[in-house]
Amino acid sequence: MKTLIVEDSATLCAIYEAYLDNTGYEVHSVETFTGALMALETLKPDLILLDIELPDGNGLDLLAETVLMNPQPAVVVMTGHGIEFADQAIERGADDFLGKPFDASRLRVTLANVVQRLELTQKLSKLGEMRERLGPIMGSSGVMQAVYTTIESLASSRATALITGESGTGKELAARAIHDLSARAPKEFVAVNCAAIPNDLIESELFGEASGVRGNVHARDGLIKQSDGGTLFLDEVCDMPYELQSVLLRFIQSGSFKPVGSDKEFVADVRILAATNRDPLFEMREGRLREDLFYRLHVVPLRIPPLRERGDDVLLLSAHYLKVFSEQEARETCGFSEDARRELRRYPWPGNVRQLENIIHRLVLMSPEQTIGYEQLRVAIMDSDVVDSSASTPSTARPLTGEVGLGGVEPLWLTEKRAIQSAIDYCEGNVNRAAGLLEVAPSTIYRKIQSWKS
Numbered sequence: 001m002k003t004l005i006v007e008d009s010a011t012l013c014a015i016y017e018a019y020l021d022n023t024g025y026e027v028h029s030v031e032t033f034t035g036a037l038m039a040l041e042t043l044k045p046d047l048i049l050l051d052i053e054l055p056d057g058n059g060l061d062l063l064a065e066t067v068l069m070n071p072q073p074a075v076v077v078m079t080g081h082g083i084e085f086a087d088q089a090i091e092r093g094a095d096d097f098l099g100k101p102f103d104a105s106r107l108r109v110t111l112a113n114v115v116q117r118l119e120l121t122q123k124l125s126k127l128g129e130m131r132e133r134l135g136p137i138m139g140s141s142g143v144m145q146a147v148y149t150t151i152e153s154l155a156s157s158r159a160t161a162l163i164t165g166e167s168g169t170g171k172e173l174a175a176r177a178i179h180d181l182s183a184r185a186p187k188e189f190v191a192v193n194c195a196a197i198p199n200d201l202i203e204s205e206l207f208g209e210a211s212g213v214r215g216n217v218h219a220r221d222g223l224i225k226q227s228d229g230g231t232l233f234l235d236e237v238c239d240m241p242y243e244l245q246s247v248l249l250r251f252i253q254s255g256s257f258k259p260v261g262s263d264k265e266f267v268a269d270v271r272i273l274a275a276t277n278r279d280p281l282f283e284m285r286e287g288r289l290r291e292d293l294f295y296r297l298h299v300v301p302l303r304i305p306p307l308r309e310r311g312d313d314v315l316l317l318s319a320h321y322l323k324v325f326s327e328q329e330a331r332e333t334c335g336f337s338e339d340a341r342r343e344l345r346r347y348p349w350p351g352n353v354r355q356l357e358n359i360i361h362r363l364v365l366m367s368p369e370q371t372i373g374y375e376q377l378r379v380a381i382m383d384s385d386v387v388d389s390s391a392s393t394p395s396t397a398r399p400l401t402g403e404v405g406l407g408g409v410e411p412l413w414l415t416e417k418r419a420i421q422s423a424i425d426y427c428e429g430n431v432n433r434a435a436g437l438l439e440v441a442p443s444t445i446y447r448k449i450q451s452w453k454s
């Protein structure tokens with residue numbers, strides 16, 4: 001810590017310097033108000049030990065100068081004229097005071113306490129700045145601090161990244177934060193959900209098409225071209241067709257690609273960020289994710305924790321969404337009862353932040369009271385858990401009985417279907433809870449149910 005002693009007695013300056021010898025402080029001394037002003041400019045001290053009575057000015061006036069500094073130094077005022085001067089100093093921004101005379105032990109303890117408070121303030125300030133830079137990603141829990149650190153590390157690099165986490169945790173928000181904090185921020189951030197594009201169209205969607213493909217007169221650019229210089233976010237990358245994954249891998253390695261139906265090769269500078277709500281190692285072992293692509297994407301892994309692992313972040317997020325939606329809907333909803341806060345903390349939130357956001361929005365719209373109570377919250381949670389009975393009822397196209405194969409072995413899809421339906425029945429139709437028991441994402445169950453109907 002660069003420490004400035006402002007004391008009009010050269011003898012006392014020498015004594016205080018001796019008190020701080022071998023304590024880790026880088027000590028400088030001045031004996032006048034003018035000298036102190038110059039030292040503020042040239043030294044930019046972290047810590048100031050300030051006498052009030054100086055030959056050419058009042059030490060209290062120097063406090064006004066320190067308040068304007070960025071970063072602002074900590075100030076300990078020294079006075080031999082009673083507590084009233086110490087009170088004035090504290091009111092004007094001093095961090096602590098010492099009554100003269102004092103010994104070495106008292107000086108060292110006082111400065112150590114001030115330094116500890118200063119470091120804590122600086123740490124909180126940095127966390128606040130980081131939170132602002134990360135946009136809508138919020139949370140003060142330890143697991144989220146680790147997420148923030150990884151995001152900042154990724155933002156300052158060119159590495160690809162694989163973002164994992166359950167549905168609704170905010171994987172796309174994390175990818176966007178990486179882009180926004182990087183040198184690519186002025187260029188496009190393009191997001192695509194690989195699970196939402198038919199398999200026969202996804203290559204054209206990514207790499208574009210030459211003229212004449214599927215009857216098109218003109219060539220069509222793909223998302224790779226659109227995100228040139230920026231970032232392409234591939235959500236649910238495990239749903240990308242296996243054969244296309246090798247094409248993507250080639251592009252990541254070389255930066256070159258060919259549009260569908262074209263022999264001409266193009267080059268694009270695109271950073272690839274990918275995400276999945278599944279276990280990528282399991283998907284790789286099952287043959288749905290190429291091993292070489294996994295390791296190419298997995299340069300810097302980033303896991304977004306589920307809401308149930310984030311402690312009191314759920315209360316922070318709830319208060320945030322309550323404020324946002326109250327303003328948006330012109331409502332006067334102002335808070336949660338203690339019982340409601342306990343329920344927010346207790347509920348496991350299988351749909352994660354997305355589910356919480358939707359429930360808070362619904363409560364703002366439907367609540368007749370300014371304060372949201374336990375019963376209102378429980379009803380909203382139960383409503384969010386209700387699944388249309390037609391979606392959770394197994395299709396009769398493939399009955400659960402009488403489909404045992406050769407040697408009494410039933411097909412794998414049927415075993416899977418029995419397990420899923422058993423979990424849904426056990427949870428009384430609650431697909432989110434069933435997904436939690438089965439340790440899969442709710443979207444996986446919905447896709448399975450849809451496939452059984454086809």
